[in-house]
Amino acid sequence: MAKTILRFALMYVVLMLAQAVLFNRICLFGYAVPLVFVYFIASLPVTLSVNWVLTLGFLSGLTVDIFSDTPGVNALACTLLAGSRGTLIRLYVPREEDFTNPEPSVKSMGPGNYAKYLLTVSIVYCTLFFLIDAFTFFNPLRLVIRIVASTALTFTVMLAINSLTTRNEKRL
Amino acid sequence: MRNLFNFLLRYSSWVVFAFYVVVSFVLLFTRNPYQRHVYLTSAGDVASTVYEGASTVTSYFHLRDINDDLQQRLATLEGELLAAQAQIDEMALQIHADTMTTVEALQPYRFIIARVINNSITRDHNYITINRGRADGLRPEMGVVNQNGVVGVVDVAGERYARVISLLNPDFRLSCRLRADDGVFGSLVWDGKSPYEAVLEELPRHTVWEVGDTVVTSGYSAMFPAGIPVGTVTGTSRDNDDNFFKLRVKLLTEFDHLSTVRVIANNMADSIKAVEGADQ
Structure with a gap:
């Protein structure tokens, strides 16, 4: 238990720093921004209570907001993502008993389902983020391109992180 | 009372959810940057320390381009200096020394050199964080330029760091x-x-x-x-x-x-403001 908490605390710090220092500065072709820190929210154990998922989601959003001067944008998008996370998981693994391990991963969900789950998380988060960001500043075509491009990039980088952090046999 | 308690307990995740959404909306719609707390911006202690660390690495990346810009600027300034010197010589012949004003009086502006430790260009509202703050004499609403032209305006000044509204921000006209x-x-x-x-x-x-x-x-x-x-x-x-x-x-x-910028401290700003606000 303590080991799990420590592992997630470390993951939180590393992902937040990476997002602030590295990923926030990337903008491929002027459109694609990797919003990779949501990998933290996606990886929280399914057995964790909804209140904790919401709290950790909100906090990670707020942290990224502070670093990137986007007050409330990530916090709101993360809270909404954290709130819908249970539904997203049940899309691919209908029964909780089917999980061999409480954390969503290749091992616990199967490679196909896990990839679909990460893609869905990317789509939901990028859509929420750019919609909220566009409140004050509306340009429909640019918005759609940004959502699609950022979803693709976020998904790719999350897969890369996943294959770097898990051992060989469990990789996608 | 017990019913209410049971109700809250049963729907506690909805209560928590609503609470976070409301907090996010408050953050989202408190648009006036001058009222915002410094710790919720990139000029706060933790964020600026992280950016300072990252910037000691990344600030080397563009040295060649910056050097070229500086050389160019230097050449222009040298040209202007020579022209100005010629003008001064000419004027000195025409005007007696006692009628000339001092150089200080002609220059109400002073520059504070700062390094950019965080910068964004991809968002809809872009900000820059620099490694100078109140302790160095920075105040909100000071202009920021670099060797090429205007960069932005200081909006939140922390003790040692400040956040600048970039020209790439629709809030800044x-x-x-x-x-x-x-x-x-x-x-x-x-x-x-x-x-x-x-x-x-x-x-x-x-x-x-x-x-x-x-x-x-x-x-x-x-x-x-x-x-x-x-x-x-x-x-x-x-x-x-x-x-x-x-x-x-x-x-x-x-x-x-962006790497090195200059913050323009206007020694006359306070007096100008006082005059402008006199009839309000």
Whole structure:
């Protein structure tokens, strides 16, 4: 238990720093921004209570907001993502008993389902983020391109992180 | 009472969810940057320490480009210095020494050199974090320039760090004029399309312009002295209304590799403000 908490605390710090220092500065072709820190929210154990998922989601959003001067944008998008996370998981693994391990991963969900789950998380988060960001500043075509491009990039980088952090046999 | 308690317990996740959503909305719609707390911005202690660390590595990346810019700027300034010196010599012959004002009185501006430790160009509202703060004499609403032109304006000043509203932020409007035509002035604002371009709005219809004209600050605010270069005109913007028209401006500052900037401390700003606020 303590080991799990420590592992997630470390993951939180590393992902937040990476997002602030590295990923926030990337903008491929002027459109694609990797919003990779949501990998933290996606990886929280399914057995964790909804209140904790919401709290950790909100906090990670707020942290990224502070670093990137986007007050409330990530916090709101993360809270909404954290709130819908249970539904997203049940899309691919209908029964909780089917999980061999409480954390969503290749091992616990199967490679196909896990990839679909990460893609869905990317789509939901990028859509929420750019919609909220566009409140004050509306340009429909640019918005759609940004959502699609950022979803693709976020998904790719999350897969890369996943294959770097898990051992060989469990990789996608 | 017990029913209420049971109700809250049963729907506790909805209560928590609603609470976080409300907090996010409060953050989202407190748009006035001057009222925001410094710890919720990149000028806060933790965020600025992280950026300072990262910037000690990344600040080396663009040294070659910056060096070229500096050489260019140096050459221009040397030319201007020689011209000014010639003018001073000429004037010194015409005017007696006792009628000349001191150099200090002619220069109400002072520069504070700062390093950019965080910068964004990809968002809709872009900000820059610099490693100078209140302790170095920075105050909100001070102008920021680099060797090429205008960069932005300080909006949150922490003790050792400050956040600057970038020119690439639609919240920031800059009063500008065309260098070729002293009479007309408009306001420069970013339209969010490209980090290399902005729009000069509210120009009177009779403005005479050419592609390549230099756009400079008007000096109508205490933030920037008049005549600081901002960009060059690339063409007219399509959505013109009847009374005013707009020009597209290519910005001279290259926001994708900012490193060292100068904050303009205007020694007269307080007196100008006092005069402007006198009748309110």
